[in-house]
Amino acid sequence: MSKQKYNKVSVVGGAGHIGLPLSCFMQNNGFEVVVIDNNLKSLNLLKQNILTFYEKDLEINLKQALGDGLVLTNDLEKISETEIVIVTIGTSSNKEHLELFKNLMNDVLEKISKESLLILRSTITLEDIELIQSNNNFINKNIKLAYCPERIAEGEAFNELKKLPQIVGTEIEEVYEVTKDIFKNLKIKTISTTINDAIFTKLFTNSYRHANFSLANEFYNIAVENNIDFERIRELATIDYPRLKNFPFTGYVGGPCLPKDLETFIKSYNVEDSLLNHLEEVNDKFLNNIVQRCNKIFDEKKLILLGLSFKVDSDDIRGSGSIELYRKLKKEGFEIFPVDPLVNQEEIDFELFEFSQASKKTNNILIAVDHKNFKEFDLKDKKVFYVEI
């Protein structure tokens, strides 16, 4: 395992939200990167420097990386030409995803070169690791395995890739040393631990964040049921009171990571009869309470719903609380005119409207996700209710 060998990298799942920023970042910092992805449509667009999702500074980084020789392909055989293979495909604890991940890892281990370094970056479980470690190709080819979980927030990839320390899970000192050198070349500090502890750390982090946001929603639910103005209480409790300075605002607990990682945590560690088993109910109730407030606040069962993505200024609708809210409002009998210029109509199974069109239909506005560009909309003379403060 000579150090100078470790310069060629393939990133499997490299066209995704995690894989693509990482691939560009590595290519722009001296590595030779091959993006491998089975989404041909994305690959073709990316080759022309056309973005397939929003990520701050991605366009400029992709342009530079393409200019520096970043390769994009759907050919998994290419991993045999690189010494480092990083896997960043989407994972979850649902059966279909588990099966896809298992099959992909079998293919990767079949094609990977001897002595390669295999870095897993997707959220995974101990079971995934055990399957990989018991694979004959893994054993016979003497593959070095490190689990290096991604912890960035979507939209902040290029900022956080540089800033966050990298947890490196491996039991083998030599593997840690090689992995540390790779991140050192990217000026990223590493923290050494076992694979087991790295898995627990990643899942616990997202479950903690989920619980933190859910607790704020639980207080909101209780306040609403007791006719108490929760926003006012929140303000009272936090004014010049440093111990509550990190108290979260109420809002959705969604997106591509938190709900699915909580579920994975619960299943992986057989968590039963715990606070964690009730968090999703809290958030469901939170959305039901928003629906009830819409019933009270608005004078007719008609509203414009602004913002559909899972968070502000994002185009990602995976795990979107706003879309869940749309469905609940629809069930309640509301006529809804959803508006979100960031979101792609093709990804949604209901009609999106332009604001100019929708604003002729009703004066009721539900700001479900408050994108910056909504500031341009004329909301004077409208009845406006914000889901998230």
Ligand SMILES: NC(=O)c1ccc[n+]([C@@H]2O[C@H](COP(=O)([O-])OP(=O)(O)OC[C@H]3O[C@@H](n4cnc5c(N)ncnc54)[C@H](O)[C@@H]3O)[C@@H](O)[C@H]2O)c1
């Ligand atoms: N999105 C986030 O903010 C975030 C943050 C931290 C960690 N993570 C974790 O990172 C992982 C990836 O998440 P993501 O948001 O990038 O997912 P994503 O869906 O955006 O990207 C996954 C990519 O893998 C590709 N892919 C799927 N199966 C493949 C196969 N068999 N061969 C080749 N390519 C394949 C897809 O086409 C896609 O481009 C997940 O485990 C997620 O939990 C995500």
